[in-house]
Amino acid sequence: MQGQESNIVFLPVEDAARREVSALWDTLRLEANAAVHRDTALARAMNSAVLMHAGFGHALSHRLAIKLADHDIDRDELLALIHGAYMDRPGLLGAAAADLQAVKDRDPSNAEVLTPFLYFKGFSALQGYRIAHWLWANGRKHLARHIQSRISEAFGIDIHPAAVVGRGVMLDHGSGLVIGETAVVEDEVSILQNVTLGGTGKETGDRHPKVRRGVLIGAGAKILGNIEIGIGAKVGAGSVVVSPVAPYSSVVGVPARTVGRRHTALPGVTMDQSVSEPEYII
Structure with a gap:
């Protein structure tokens, strides 16, 4: 050997x-x-x-x-x-x-x-x-x-071989993570455990999320459909996201809604899991 x-x-x-x-x-x-x-x-x-x-x-x-x-x-x-x-x-x-x-x-x-x-x-x-x-x-x-x-x-951990994943990506713990066939995860993204980047169950073809650079996705979040999670966004733990998320914004809840002030950092790199107004930890 x-x-x-x-x-x-x-x-x-x-x-x-x-x-x-x-x-x-x-x-x-x-x-x-x-x-x-x-x-x-x-x-x-x-x-x-x-x-x-x-x-x-x-x-x-x-x-x-x-x-x-x-x-x-x-x-x-x-x-x-x-x-x-x-x-x-x-x-x-x-x-x-x-x-x-x-x-x-x-x-x-x-x-x-x-x-x-x-x-x-x-x-x-x-x-x-x-x-x-x-x-x-x-x-x-x-x-x-x-x-x-x-x-x-x-x-x-289940990642479809056709999905596209960039560099400098951290899958923290990773247990229960699912990334679908047409999903894209760009550079410097961090994803915690039990996250799904999935389809809605109705579409064929290009049907999975596009996660842009520096995004942080909290534990248990479900992001469904061919939607864009903008550069530097934060997705709160346990959130269900079915609509696009603006760059440098934070979303939480079921269904996810925008909370707090816009930020300028890449949370996927800084691992800053807090948002303000209201105070929330993802």
């Missing part, structure tokens, strides 16, 4: 993305070594997950293959498949690095990249989706559906 991984050569990526991935990989290795230094019982785990690998792409491929393998497609087959995706689309690694950095920057319970890389199912599910999306785009739809199904079984 180790010999097989060491023979994989990844294609070059754009300079900025390559630097991003390289810097993150250096940090990941430092944190893994520090974990072993603090607790030697972790030596085998850190070696298998991080330290034995030649780079971030190798380590991430190995991690996903372990988590998503089953009796239909085993670990070695998945490892080769994921390697193939990263060789064909090196930008997938840049997106993964941006996602991992987003978790470190936004999650107050976590101050490193090692923990979400190893244990956070929102991060793992999102990277599995990226592989399924690559398969879907290349016409391998049944295999994409297989990956989608395994992500749902392993993590309790």
Whole structure:
């Protein structure tokens, strides 16, 4: 297994993305070594997950293959498949690095990249989706559906392979998250658990929400239909949204209504979950 991984050569990526991935990989290795230094019982785990690998792409491929393998497609087959995706689309690694950095920057319970890389199912599910999306785009739809199904079984997160998801996205906890076929989630969005980006049950074709950059979606929110959630918007926990949401505004309730004053920040980045007039925490 180790010999097989060491023979994989990844294609070059754009300079900025390559630097991003390289810097993150250096940090990941430092944190893994520090974990072993603090607790030697972790030596085998850190070696298998991080330290034995030649780079971030190798380590991430190995991690996903372990988590998503089953009796239909085993670990070695998945490892080769994921390697193939990263060789064909090196930008997938840049997106993964941006996602991992987003978790470190936004999650107050976590101050490193090692923990979400190893244990956070929102991060793992999102990277599995990226592989399924690559398969879907290349016409391998049944295999994409297989990956989608395994992500749902392993993590309790269901993202259709045809959905479009940007970079620097955080799926916090992720449990119960559903993202439909024609949904779009742009860069720097943060989504908490038990959220649905779904259809209304009546339409066909383009029928799912378009979530613009920097949006924050609170736990349990349901956003239904081909509607736009504008850049920098906040959607309150438990809200049911069936109408478009203006940029930099906050909506809460069932059905959702606009509350508070317009803001200017990107709450998906700042994780500011408060609104004023009336006071409300999403």
